[in-house]
Amino acid sequence: MAEKYDLQEREVWDGNFAASQALRQAQVDVVAAYPITPSTPIVENYGSYVANGYIDGEFVMVESEHGAMSGCVGASAAGGRVATATSSQGFALMTEVLYQASGMRLPIVLTVVNRALASPLNVRGDHSDMYLGRDSGWIQLDCFNAQEAYDMTLCAFKIGENHDVRLPVMVHQDGFITSHTAQNVYPLKDEVAYGFVGDFKPVDDMLDFSRPVTYGAQTEEDWHFEHKARQHKALMDSRSIIDDVFAQFKEISGREYKRVETYMMEDAEVAIVALGTTVETCIVAARELRKEEGIKAGIVAPRCFRPFPFDKIRDALGNVKAIACLDRSSPGGAMGALFNEVSAAIYTTNARPLVTNFIYGLGGRDFSIAEAKRIFKEQKAHADAGKITTDIQQFSGLRGPHLGFFQTKRS
Amino acid sequence: MVEIRWHSRAGQGAVTGAKSLGDVVSTTGKEVQAFALYGSAKRGAALRAYNRIDDEPILNHAKFMNPDFVLVIDPALAFTDNITEHEDSDTKYIITTHLTKEELIAGIPALQGREDRVFTVDCVQISLDTIGRSIPNAPMLGAFVKISGMFELDYFLENMKRVLSKFPQKIIDGNMAAITRAYEEVK
Numbered sequence: 306m307a308e309k310y311d312l313q314e315r316e317v318w319d320g321n322f323a324a325s326q327a328l329r330q331a332q333v334d335v336v337a338a339y340p341i342t343p344s345t346p347i348v349e350n351y352g353s354y355v356a357n358g359y360i361d362g363e364f365v366m367v368e369s370e371h372g373a374m375s376g377c378v379g380a381s382a383a384g385g386r387v388a389t390a391t392s393s394q395g396f397a398l399m400t401e402v403l404y405q406a407s408g409m410r411l412p413i414v415l416t417v418v419n420r421a422l423a424s425p426l427n428v429r430g431d432h433s434d435m436y437l438g439r440d441s442g443w444i445q446l447d448c449f450n451a452q453e454a455y456d457m458t459l460c461a462f463k464i465g466e467n468h469d470v471r472l473p474v475m476v477h478q479d480g481f482i483t484s485h486t487a488q489n490v491y492p493l494k495d496e497v498a499y500g501f502v503g504d505f506k507p508v509d510d511m512l513d514f515s516r517p518v519t520y521g522a523q524t525e526e527d528w529h530f531e532h533k534a535r536q537h538k539a540l541m542d543s544r545s546i547i548d549d550v551f552a553q554f555k556e557i558s559g560r561e562y563k564r565v566e567t568y569m570m571e572d573a574e575v576a577i578v579a580l581g582t583t584v585e586t587c588i589v590a591a592r593e594l595r596k597e598e599g600i601k602a603g604i605v606a607p608r609c610f611r612p613f614p615f616d617k618i619r620d621a622l623g624n625v626k627a628i629a630c631l632d633r634s635s636p637g638g639a640m641g642a643l644f645n646e647v648s649a650a651i652y653t654t655n656a657r658p659l660v661t662n663f664i665y666g667l668g669g670r671d672f673s674i675a676e677a678k679r680i681f682k683e684q685k686a687h688a689d690a691g692k693i694t695t696d697i698q699q700f701s702g703l704r705g706p707h708l709g710f711f712q713t714k715r716s
Numbered sequence: 717m718v719e720i721r722w723h724s725r726a727g728q729g730a731v732t733g734a735k736s737l738g739d740v741v742s743t744t745g746k747e748v749q750a751f752a753l754y755g756s757a758k759r760g761a762a763l764r765a766y767n768r769i770d771d772e773p774i775l776n777h778a779k780f781m782n783p784d785f786v787l788v789i790d791p792a793l794a795f796t797d798n799i800t801e802h803e804d805s806d807t808k809y810i811i812t813t814h815l816t817k818e819e820l821i822a823g824i825p826a827l828q829g830r831e832d833r834v835f836t837v838d839c840v841q842i843s844l845d846t847i848g849r850s851i852p853n854a855p856m857l858g859a860f861v862k863i864s865g866m867f868e869l870d871y872f873l874e875n876m877k878r879v880l881s882k883f884p885q886k887i888i889d890g891n892m893a894a895i896t897r898a899y900e901e902v903k
Contacts, residue, residue: 450777485752486750582777671780672778
């Protein structure tokens, strides 16, 4: 029986501490980890909770992130509740095993503290690692502050371990901006949090010797395609279960989450679509613009990055005139992923808003309220002109001469 | 919204100071934010830590701010760091120094014309006397409590005891003495 941890109703926690408290309350059985900045404290704290008797679990030290995720795969297949944390280069090294975990349908929870990918080496926050995971077959939940890093980590267990889902889940928070920023966090009581997550109920656990099973079998052209199609269907079908888990979470916490969060969109004429802490900074900018200049600005933010909320994005953006999609990852010779996916979703409706793309914030470059306002105002200018008046892809907060690509061909 | 910027060197406790301040302020029912901007992560390197305090949940995640208070806990950084960066017309400065206020301002052109907004206190000496080591963060909190008028001293001390409750009694007592003395000596 685990020791009682002293919790206040209102704590001042950073995102890392918040995520590690969720791991404690979920009573994770096994964490196999190879710590990396800025996610180190998540697994470090888990280790201290185990050592001090607050968790009846096991910390497995491994030689690399590849080993960490491999250890998680083994422990999860064996029949335990399993989690770990990583960032950046560690995430990249883990990538091979991420596909193994999702293919084997193992409900591992990976708390990812988003950080830039080298080269050049950089420890600060951007979304390169989150984007690297977007085809890996994991559910990806995105947090905008420390409270959400706590809330989403609890939800992740309940979503992934649902027997109709059985998929691994990543919970993303912004490196340093969330992970190392202390804010008010209102935790649930231990028994309420654990009651919400529930006991772990394994499916086909390898330690059930009465019923031997195989994990990680080889399938060639005979069955591989059918396996991958089922896996994709499981991701698509998880949408309603995610909605359901969020509804249940609201009942115990009073905090409401949706697969796509919308702010001030009821009458919005222009919108920003973004991920992470930027979402909240944009909310402040939109409030000020509405008051100061009467610009009807709103924000649309995928809470659930995978499965991509194609349905909800269409609902949210059907009535706006101009949209800026903000991508915090170097797109490597393409338009940003958020721009591409949002544009594709809207293209299947009758709406034809003007959509532009901003690459911003790479390697932790600051994103200010003033810059968010400037982007909103540019969308307003597009809306008034009835066409895109700038390059379609631009860089926000970049030093040096203007960099932009492609011009509109719509008249 | 109250915004605070700390100037410090890694190891002097500005990050801990900012987080402790946030912790105590949160007990008054306010929303807080505490974060730091590290340069190279080496002891002695200049760094900045930040607080935001508001009645509403704090949504701004930018590093950029126009600080209401600038707290300098390393005496030399007052001279070498750009402590007046992004100030506004009523930014208050609390600077740790063994110099008099007049001597300090005479040596820092950027502070000239701000005499009524500059306050001094010797946090290094106070922490040496009370805690036994140069940990200037705790005395700076005492000075901030006085200059900001945000709390009664006794309320702040009581809540700091809770924040420090995991430490030995001797350390808690030293911190309480440091905060109290800086509260009384800042001018």
